[in-house]
Amino acid sequence: MPLYRRLPKLRGIGGGMHAGLPKYVPVNLKHIEAAGFQEGDEVSLETLKSKGLINPSGRERKLPLKLNVKARAFSAAAKEKLEAAGCSLTVLPGRKKWVKPSVAKNLARAKEYFAKKKAVSAASEPSS
Numbered sequence: 001m002p003l004y005r006r007l008p009k010l011r012g013i014g015g016g017m018h019a020g021l022p023k024y025v026p027v028n029l030k031h032i033e034a035a036g037f038q039e040g041d042e043v044s045l046e047t048l049k050s051k052g053l054i055n056p057s058g059r060e061r062k063l064p065l066k067l068n069v070k071a072r073a074f075s076a077a078a079k080e081k082l083e084a085a086g087c088s089l090t091v092l093p094g095r096k097k098w099v100k101p102s103v104a105k106n107l108a109r110a111k112e113y114f115a116k117k118k119a120v121s122a123a124s125e126p127s128s
Contacts, residue, residue, distance in 0.1 A: 024073060025045070025048075026075075027048060029082075033064070033065065035051040035052075035053055039065045039066050040067070040068070041067055041068070042068045042069075043067050043068065043070065044069075044071070045070075068087070068088050068090070069087055071089075072091070072094050074089060
């Protein structure tokens with residue numbers, strides 16, 4: 001039997017279908033309120049883990065506390081509600097996407113090329 005028939009096949013994205021999905025942990029405002037955070041406390045992944053919060057559903061909630069919330073992403077509705085409550089939101093940097101080294105090199109070259117081109121056009125424009 002040929003080798004290509006004996007080897008296992010990768011289905012979907014390499015590493016499984018869930019390899020390309022973002023890994024977020026949704027947390028509802030009612031659980032933040034119920035966890036006992038005080039005004040001005042920081043809400044981050046570590047503090048949520050220490051309080052033992054999970055992600056059951058709850059839609060229309062208002063947060064009476066002003067908190068400092070740090071996360072990698074916010075849904076539009078959550079961002080709107082938190083800003084309306086007077087909370088400060090900090091978006092943490094996510095993981096960098098892996099790019100093939102040759103592609104990264106080409107992207108860097110293109111960025112450098114267009115930066116030079118923009119500088120030349122900006123320098124020649126005022127003298128015209």
